[in-house]
Amino acid sequence: MGKRRSRLDIICDMLVAIQAKGGKIKPTHLMYKANLSHNLLSTYLDELIEKTMVKEMKIDDYRYLIITDKGMEFIQNIKKMKEFQEAFGL
């Protein structure tokens, strides 16, 4: 059985999933890509929108989630943090 993801892991997975899709993704796709239930997706998405890491936009009548510069910067910082964590065995 895999290790349970932390809050930070989930947020990171969501942002990386959006980034991998060229910076924009439909909410349903994000739910599958980040392996989340609908409830969890809504909770974390609200947090990401509130922290301006992700913004919502309507394109051709479809709702899209778009990663902001702040979201991209967060991914970079998390990457650095994980390397730091591995280097010092934290």
Add this chain to the structure above:
Amino acid sequence: MPSATKIEKFIPQDLKRRMAFSVYKGINMWRLGLTPDWFREIDTGFEIVSIIVTFLIAVSAYKFYKLTNEKTYKWFSLSFFAMSLAYIFKILTNIVVYNEEWIGKEILGKYTMTYQYVHEYYYFEIFGTIAFRFLMLVGLFGLYYIICKCKDKKTIPIMLFLLFFTTMFSNVQYFAFHLTAALMLAMIVYQYYQNKKLQTGPARAFAFLLLSQIIFSLLFLTSHIYVIAEIFQLFGFLLLLQTYLKLVKHNG
């Protein structure tokens, strides 16, 4: 220069009792180390390297704590800050100790001033030494606690008391400090060596720091031991710096 007995006349009885050692008689357990004359100032340079390395790591860990709010980073950062502060105290204390002779020559002819100076000087030396040792042990304990992934928070107050007790006791038997530091470093090194990925960088760095503490504890043999221990310690911190720089370089 006046004799030791002459100077001792001007030191108040209560101060002598509180210090519990004989001033200017060569028995001074409060000292941080018996540095050979030629090595004075050089070791200050070594300590500056230690301050820079511990400070850089502390700042990085603190940034990650602000980013994620994860307590591991907070305690990791605080541990390195404690070590950084400890070395600042060591440098300040050494500056006072190394200038002892110079200041002594300036004022030893005037007994009233001599008394005042000896009084302040010893209080500073005692405080600086205790601060260095206690902060260093607290810093190492913090690292041990995080790296070895200890969970039981109830032991922390007891450990802090024991570390304070060791700090005070090391004024009578100086190696108590070095052996306690060595014990915590040994636990850290053991933890690192259990993880294959970590056997190169920090494990080697902490292994050098461990060796330096063991060598420091042999200071009673000859003052040259101090030089060897300082060199090992410098290598340890340089290896930590190397790990840090690799991370910085890799992330652009």
